[in-house]
Amino acid sequence: MIGKVRFGEGLLICMCFAVLFAVPVLAAEQEEGVKKAGPSFWDQFGPLDIHGFYEVRGGYRLQNDRYEKDMSVMETRLQLELSTYNDWADFKYKGDVYGDLAQEEGFYETRETWMFIRPTDYMDVKIGRQILTWGTGDLLFINDLFPKDWQSFFIGRDAEYLKAPSDAAKVSLFSDLANLDIVYTPQFDSDRYITGEYISYWNAALGRTAGQDAKVHTDKPDQWFHDDEIALRLYKNINNNEFAIYGYRGFWKSPAGMNAAGKAIFPDLSVYGASVRGNVGKGIGHAEIGYYQSRDDEGGKNPMINNSEMRYLVGYKQDIGTDFTAGVQYYVEQLLQYDQYKKNPGSVRDEYRHVVTLRLTKLLMNQNLTLSFFGYYSPSDKDAYLRPHVQYKASDNLALEMGSNIFFGDYPNTFFGQFRDNTNLYTAVRYSF
Amino acid sequence: MKTTIITLFSILLSLAGSARAAEEPIPSVDEIVNKANIMAYYQGQDGKSKVSMKITDKNDNVRTREFIILRKNEEKGGDQKYFVYFLQPPDVRKMVFMVHKHVAADRDDDRWLYLPSLDLVNRIAASDKRTSFVGSDFLYEDVSGRSLDEDTHELIDTTEDLFVVKNVPKKPETVEFAYFNVAIDRKTYMPMKMEYFDKDNKLYRVIESKKVEPIKAKEGEQEVEYPTVTESVVKDLRTGSTTEMTFSKVQYNIGIKDDIFTERYLRRPPREAMR
Secondary structure (H helix, E strand, O other), X not given: OOEEEOHHHHHHHHHHHXXXXXXXXXXHHHHHHHHHHOOOHHHHOOOOEEEEEEEEXXXXXXXXXXXXXXXEEEEEEEEEEEEEEOOOOEEEEEEEEEEEOOOOEEEEEEEEEEEEEEEEOOEEEEEXXXXXXXXXXXXXXXXXXXXXXXXXXXXXXXXXXHEOOEXXXXXXXXXXXXXXXXXXXXXXXXXXXXXXXXXXXXXXXXXXXXXXXXXXXXXXXXXOOOOOEEEEEEEEEEOOEEEEEEEEEEEOOXXXXXXXXXXXXXXXXXXXXXXXXXXXXXXXXXXXXXXXXXXXXXXXXXXXXXXXXXXXXXXXXXXEEOOEEEEEEEEXXXXXXXXXXXXXXXXXXXXXXXXXXXXXXXXXXXXXXXXXXXXXXXXXXXXEEEXXXXXXXXXXXXXXXXXXXXXXXXXXXXXXXXXXXXXXXXXXXXXXX | OHHHHHHHXXXXXXXXHHHHHHXXXXXXXXXHHHHXXXXXXXXXXXXXXXXXXXXXXXXXXXXXXXXXXXXXXXXXXXXXEEEEEEEEOHHHOOOXXXXXXXXXXXXXXXXXXEXXXXXXEEEEOOOOOOOEOOOOOOEHHHHHOOOHHXXXXXXXXXXXXXXXXXXXXXXXXXXXXXXXXXXXEOOOOOEEEEEEEOOOOOEEEEEEEEEEEEEEEEEOOEEEEEEEEEEEEEEEOOOOEEEEEEEEEEEEOOOXXXXXXXXXXXXXXXXXXXX
């Protein structure tokens, strides 16, 4: 979904932006003439709202990585957001152009282009490219099977980029009994998983860490209306305790198996789950559960396809001082049909993967300075991923930030341990308008 | 002669009238604080306003905040719901902050924050209400009100125009002030000035209502006017920071539906909240 841009295309995109800017201006200029000629197409729309930011971001690895550049992220980015409305709908476009020095290429990406309508009192519809999120986890996802961009997350792009867009239709139905969200994605939107391009990773086939020398090649389901996804959420708020049950039918979002040709595949997956969130004591508590049914290998006999899993999460957060919040979570992944799995040569996973997370956020200087820390630690994998971050808002428009992605691990093949050569430090300046 | 008597009589009468106003029985302190609380936070069944904040620090750095706020009363003087849609600055634009305010002493408010760039509905722990609202010198409690049950109230002064009420917290360890005095307009019951004192009896924080305007509204078929604070200023004497808050496009009793204050509208705000 991210287009690589060569010079000519870059020019084209700049022209597109210019046209987008020019349209309302032209419309305004024509208005005088149009009034006499009758209503113009543009008259139905409210004023065009134009916003966005310009950002420069750079980061380096803090150690040598045999398979990647020292530069972990180096980019300048312009995001434009246009929104308007007419009598019956809201419209939004959000797109990024960025020059990536780490890959020595230019890119364009449409982050959002959607139309929103509220056709009746009990229905909302949003169609187009959109960011979608639900579930209760903090940077842990069980029933949120919308695409994530792990690459952006690990190299230190803004948190906004952890969520990759979906090309989907979301229909929401509301009643006193309960509310229902239905998200239909006609063509599978995978995660932006680790490919070796930006981040080195454990390559099981090679039995070693790999990166740009062995980029992941995939065979991705991509037939429209055949390789589709459907996600449901039925939810109800009872006395401000938020209950939800979820269903998903689609594919593993990141590669979860290998085909005969040695390409990474996205086997069929269904997920059934539930969550609850509400006030507990002085803070907010949440719990979530999900059954991951790996439909192409339910018996767990195929060593080339991920087994089914159970996933469990509990969490709690509360204020621990003035503008100081702490949150903890405990998360478990249970590999099902573990006895079958264990028979496979080269099986390395434990039956249970335990993960503890801690989030600390402190605001200072009239909330203009944010110190934050998020850490994952797995006592079973003996690995950790820490995300310290500092942001200072120098003015209403200008923000400076610095952060780090720190990976530890006793073993080269665990979930976070495999990324230990990617530990990086980054800094960014953003001007928002 | 006759005219003189009549004139004298009418002068006497008017004097008696004004004397009566001054000697009018002074309401109980509970009645005063209840009326003032309703004037400040509960007028009408619901309300909408555009709010601009100008935060000026001691070095004259200025930050601005702009948002639209919708409010609905569950009950006068009781629970309320708030919906805040941010317009400025750019990094918080389109974020939505929602509060279900509970006045019961044993129940914290429920707060949500919606981040549109992540489509994320975040639930916020709300045990500490005396923290800054959006980085300004106003605190959450200044914006949505402080439960009357949390303080003891004493009428310490009555002037021609004002009642002055001293408020002492029942749980001093939960707040940063030792007490605060509120000057309340005797005619409208509008709180005009609030002064916060620390343990050493030193004034460190002042909130003033700078402008009160009558806003026309309807109560059923009846035309009414609600006196409304349209400009207020808070000064933090310790940090030297000042926040001016201006209310515009104020409307009352516009029929805000209850379900506006649910996840549906948090994710996609109603049109009346956005413009």
